[in-house]
Amino acid sequence: MEEMLDSLRDDCCIPYLDDILCYAKTFEDHLEGLRRVLKALQQHGVKLRPNKCEFFKREVRYVGRLVSGEGVRIDPKDLNAILSLREKSPSTIGEVRRLLGFLSYYRTYIQDFSRIAKPIYDLLQIKSNNAHGVMERSNKTKGKSNQLPSKTPVVWTEEHKNTLGTLIDILTHPPVLAYPDFNSPFTLHTDASEKGLGAVLYQWQNGKLRVIAYGSRTLTPAEKNYNLHSGKLEFLALKWAICEKFRDYLFYASHFTVYTDNNPLTYVMSTAKLNAVGHRWVGELSDYNFDIKYRPGKENIDADTLSRCPLDIEQYVASCSEEMSVDAVHATWEGSQVAKKRDVAWxxxxxxxxxxxxxxxxxxxxxxxxxxxxxxxxxxxxxxxxxxxxxxxxxxxxxxxxxxxxxxxxxxxxxxxxxxxxxxxxxxxxxxxxxxxxxxxxxxxxxxxxxxxxxxxxxxxxxxxxxxxxxxxxxxxxxxxxxxxxxx
Incomplete structure (x- = not known):
């Protein structure tokens, strides 16, 4: 299916396995796009079953989501399955993993998902078993994965129940995520704490700041040793959000802006006082063309209501009190400007x-x-x-x-x-x-x-x-x- 519709992909249709989503801005364009898709399928001998096709709809269910001209949202039919989780009380590690796996499917709709779900994630961690808090491993387990067996019992406390309830409450009132427009600049907010990393990808659309996607993750055991006050965790959040979580959006973006509540981070990539890890992160970030702006912590709170009640543009921009100087930008991105056209190897x-x-x-x-x-x-x-x-x-x-x-x-x-x-x-x-x-x-x-x-x-x-x-x-x-x- 991908090869049959390769020339039409992202122009008038999006194929995924045996599902094809056709779209257009106007009815006339939609008719023309639909004709091209049907002609391509006919040339390859593909037959369609009419009772499985939907034509000329303003909103359709596609890959488990409701897709419309306004954006992407959770199908209300799925909420019954989500609400039924409220009474769940997992008793083993395997049941906890299945619960988190189900909730993670909707994590793009939940800001700071990893931080909220941290008490549940902690159930999956191997506890230290000596007086010094150092985890010991027997000869039989050396070289094996640091994962608990699925049948390991867990204690489901009131804290875990409240955490699950919070996640369910958010999912029952999910935001409508906007479609990305790659001809317009993106805006990225990043943050880090001792509980995990968080990021929100925005874009100005029709004079309002719309949420494209939420991203978050917990810290690895090694990352938990980073000193929060040193700024390394904030730097990690920046690198992770750009180079990993939202890479598919930002790698081909001509330019985007990052907002952070850590003022030193706006200059961290132009300073010489970086260790080997810091220099490696700078090398990864040099593939992207962006500016870093500082916003005070009290103004860098990305509330869930932001996606439903976007801020006024002028007020939002005026709140950005500091930004990188021209010299700092040049010193940091002298390599990225050479590669501004986003060329790849050779x-x-x-x-x-x-x-x-x-x-x-x-x-x-x-x-x-x-x-x-x-x-x-x-x-x-x-x-x-x-x-x-x-x-x-x-x-x-x-x-x-x-x-x-x-x-x-x-x-x-x-x-x-x-x-x-x-x-x-x-x-x-x-x-x-x-x-x-x-x-x-x-x-x-x-x-x-x-x-x-x-x-x-x-x-x-x-x-x-x-x-x-x-x-x-x-x-x-x-x-x-x-x-x-x-x-x-």
Missing amino acids: IASLNTTQNSDITNTCPEFSHHGFLSTINHSELQRAQKEDPAIREIIKLKENNQTLTTEVRRGLHGPAKKLLHEWKKLHIDNGLLYRKTTHQKQLVLPAEFKKKVLKHLHDDMGHKMSKVQSLCPMLRRTQIRDMRLNPAKI
Whole structure:
């Protein structure tokens, strides 16, 4: 189904297994989109059962959610199953896991889910069994997972019952989550405490701040040792929210803003006083283009009512009393601006026409004449001579299906390109990686050295500036290439 409707996906339909959601802004566009979907299914010999189809509805149930023009919400039919949990009293670890698994399915509708559910999560933790609070393990259990057996009994107290009741009360009055608009900037709020990490993704829509998704998680045993006052937990919340929880939203966003109640965090990535872990987090964050703004803690409370009663824009912006200076932003993101077009490994963001030279879309590159004289035929030749790209082009030209035998027949670099298979397309004889908002040229191996040389020499990043050089190198080098500036 994914392959049959690949050209229509995110344009007029969203396929998921055997469910297809067709959508449009107007009735006329909906008719045209529906015609294209039915034609594509007909060409592949797919038959539909009329009694399982719904046409021209303003709201439909899709993948367990009610989807409409207003957003996504929980189906009221599911509330009966949720309300029945109120009388549940799990007696074993297995029952607690099943309970949390069911509630976690709706966690995107609950702000700070992990913090609220922490007393229940604590039941799954192995307790220390000596006077010093250090967990001992027998020889039989060494090397095994730190998980309690499913049949281990638990004590369900009044605290756990109240926690479950709180989660159920929130779910019976869930917010309507808005659809993300990738042409508009996102707003992200992050926070951390000794109980866990929390984040809320927002977006301005029709003059109001709408909730896109909630995110939260508990701390690992190692993270519980972080000093809250050192700011490391706040830094962790920032990195986790951007690079993990909301990566699918933010990685392709042209720009977004992060609000935090930790003022030092607004400068943490431009300071030299970071340990190895901090530098690694900075490297991960350099893939994204965003600003960090400070808001006092009393104003950084993301109440559940915010999604139903959005704040006034002017009042909200005026409450942001401090923000990063231009110098701080430049020092922090000198690497991310080079990669503003969000290129991935061995891919450069370029625009091309059939009979003209290549012009780079990134202003930082064009100022230095970067790749400005490579013509179309030269790139075609280089791609065909590149072993990895040549194999992918051959598969694409033959409309080859990716079977296990085909995958096994490819060598290492070509297999890495298969991770982007659905986004790879041939246009005017060149292999590109196409996304919703951009087209990226798959860079032949012979030009990689030129890319690295430009980033290192032409932009003034000398060998002594390894810290600022690394984020840029990692965006253009092959992932398994060892970082050795002396050999570049």
